[in-house]
Structures are given as C-alpha cells and as structure tokens.
Amino acid sequence: MEKKPLRSNTTERLRHVLAVIAVIVTLYYLYWRITETFNQNAMFFSWALYGAEVFGAITTFLFYFVVWKPLKRETPPPIQNLTIDVLIPTKSESTDILRKTLLACNDLKYPHRTLVLDDGNRPEVKVLCEELHCIYLAREKQEHAKAGNLNFGLQHSTAEYIAIFDADHVPLPHFIDRLIGYFKDEKIAFVQAPQEFYNIDSFQHRTDPKKKTIWGEQYLFFSLIQPGRYRWNAAYFVGSCAIIRRQAL
Structure with missing residues (x-):
C-alpha cells in the first residue's frame, strides 16, 4: 500500500x-x-x-x-567520506526486537559504526552485539534515563555525525544517504526523518485496501506539522530516526 x-x-x-x-x-x-x-x-x-x-x-x-505553507525541499545527493556513528539506546527491549534493529543498521549502505548503549547491562545483548559485529557499551550508573545513556554514548563516539535510533526502530538501507546531504548547509544542526509503522492494524491507522492507501496520525505530524515548523526554524528532534551534527552539540 x-x-x-x-x-x-x-x-x-x-x-x-x-x-x-x-x-x-x-x-x-x-x-x-x-x-x-x-x-x-x-x-x-x-x-x-x-x-x-x-x-x-x-x-x-x-x-x-x-502549517500555512510547509517548506518543501528536494533530497540532496549524499556527501561522501564523512564519519558517522549510529547510537542505539536500550534497556529492557527483548533481543528479538533489538536483533531486527541491528540487522537493519548493518544493512545501512553508508559506512558507519553501530554502538549499542545497554542500560540493562545484559549479557545476552552483549553476545548479540558480538554476533552482529556491533560495539557494546554499558554504564555502571543508569542516571538521567535515555538522555544520560546517549550522553554516555557520545563520550565513546568520535564521529562527525551521530545517528540515533530507538531499540525498536528499523532504518531503511538508504537512511543515511537520504539525510546526510542536507548537512552541506553548515547551518543545519540535525535532520529528522519521519517514522513509519509496519503494524498498521493499530487504532492510529486507517487503511483503504481498494485504493491501496494508508493513513496514520503520525503522518500529520511528520508530513505537515514538521515541514511547517521547519519553515520557521522550529522543527523538532523527536529522539529517534535522526542525524545530528556533533559540532552543534
């Protein structure tokens, strides 16, 4: 659809x-x-x-x-030879869920490193990271929730750009290629991608099998409100599915 x-x-x-x-x-x-x-x-x-x-x-x-006149921009070509670290904060998500995310990160076409930030200090997650060739990191004190975990991950990252995904968010292979080109504009601090959901049977979704269309509440935010806020330099970073310029942090 x-x-x-x-x-x-x-x-x-x-x-x-x-x-x-x-x-x-x-x-x-x-x-x-x-x-x-x-x-x-x-x-x-x-x-x-x-x-x-x-x-x-x-x-x-x-x-x-x-939302009077949302700003529309064409996707620019990707900038090559940049360093990117992908940070995945997690705490209690199952390894089955995390495996889907890590496999998708491994399939990202743009060269990068994947860092798993495990606030659960779980041996099974460390084994999974070793299996999928991801970097496993866990802090001793779990302070300040997800924000503290991300700050911990940034201390172990040296890349020019940081991509962030929640543990249950699965990026498409071209995710970095589609977003990284926007950073040619030095005024851009972060680029936020929309979130889609494959479980479209939720109460947030409406489907029309005959017309092969899908409507979800999140589409209003990411397709209309966010571009509208972008025109006024007020777009949100929603905590996942985004790339951030390290220099802006």
Missing part, C-alpha cells in the same frame, strides 16, 4: 480558504459568546468556560499559522 499524500497545490489552496473561513467564524463565535451568552448569576463559571474556548481558538490559530 502507498501512503496517502497530505499535500498538493489544490489541497493547499483549499486548506487556506477553509482556514480563513474557520478563523472568521471562530472570531464571530467568540464575540457572540461574550456579548449574548454570559450568565450574570454565574460569572466565574462563564469566564472560566470562555477562557477555555479562547485558549482553544488561539492554539487552533497557531496551528493554521504553522
């Missing part, structure tokens, strides 16, 4: 028209609420409810502002 596209020139124009209409209707509604519907005998509750509605309207307007 193909992922259902979120943006086209037609849908973008339609989205702009609907957003403007929604803003006008919402402002009129708020005006009507404050002039016609307040209960004079319960002003505290009237203002409390109205405040919640105003807050909802403001957040909605900010959403329209962010």
Whole structure:
C-alpha cells in the first residue's frame, strides 16, 4: 500500500480558504459568546468556560499559522567520506526486537559504526552485539534515563555525525544517504526523518485496501506539522530516526 499524500497545490489552496473561513467564524463565535451568552448569576463559571474556548481558538490559530505553507525541499545527493556513528539506546527491549534493529543498521549502505548503549547491562545483548559485529557499551550508573545513556554514548563516539535510533526502530538501507546531504548547509544542526509503522492494524491507522492507501496520525505530524515548523526554524528532534551534527552539540 502507498501512503496517502497530505499535500498538493489544490489541497493547499483549499486548506487556506477553509482556514480563513474557520478563523472568521471562530472570531464571530467568540464575540457572540461574550456579548449574548454570559450568565450574570454565574460569572466565574462563564469566564472560566470562555477562557477555555479562547485558549482553544488561539492554539487552533497557531496551528493554521504553522502549517500555512510547509517548506518543501528536494533530497540532496549524499556527501561522501564523512564519519558517522549510529547510537542505539536500550534497556529492557527483548533481543528479538533489538536483533531486527541491528540487522537493519548493518544493512545501512553508508559506512558507519553501530554502538549499542545497554542500560540493562545484559549479557545476552552483549553476545548479540558480538554476533552482529556491533560495539557494546554499558554504564555502571543508569542516571538521567535515555538522555544520560546517549550522553554516555557520545563520550565513546568520535564521529562527525551521530545517528540515533530507538531499540525498536528499523532504518531503511538508504537512511543515511537520504539525510546526510542536507548537512552541506553548515547551518543545519540535525535532520529528522519521519517514522513509519509496519503494524498498521493499530487504532492510529486507517487503511483503504481498494485504493491501496494508508493513513496514520503520525503522518500529520511528520508530513505537515514538521515541514511547517521547519519553515520557521522550529522543527523538532523527536529522539529517534535522526542525524545530528556533533559540532552543534
């Protein structure tokens, strides 16, 4: 199945028209609420409810502002001969799950090293790393959760660029090749890739077998909100599936 596209020139124009209409209707509604519907005998509750509605309207307007015109960029060709370390923090994930991730990391086409950061200090994970030729690292004190584990891994990494994956995230072979070219722009600190899910039977997904399309809640964030935030230099690093420039850390 193909992922259902979120943006086209037609849908973008339609989205702009609907957003403007929604803003006008919402402002009129708020005006009507404050002039016609307040209960004079319960002003505290009237203002409390109205405040919640105003807050909802403001957040909605900010959403329209962010996604008004998402920034679109073509994928640049990869930069060759860079050093990259792949960090995989883990603690309690099973070796079956971790094996899928490590095998996928081994299949990454761009030259790299894979470092497994095991906060569980598990012998079976060390054996798995030896089997798959990955570097196994474990710290004595598990402080500051995932962030502390990543900082520990950075102390053992010397690469110019750092790729980070959660233990249950499986990268595609071209992951580094698709992202590393963006770093030709020296102002780029990190590049965040979208996350897809192969278990599409979850409550977050909607499928159409006849049209062979898939819709998931995460697509809205990664395909619309993130590009919209990128236009304003405010894209998120979501903790996984990204490459970071070491110099920016």
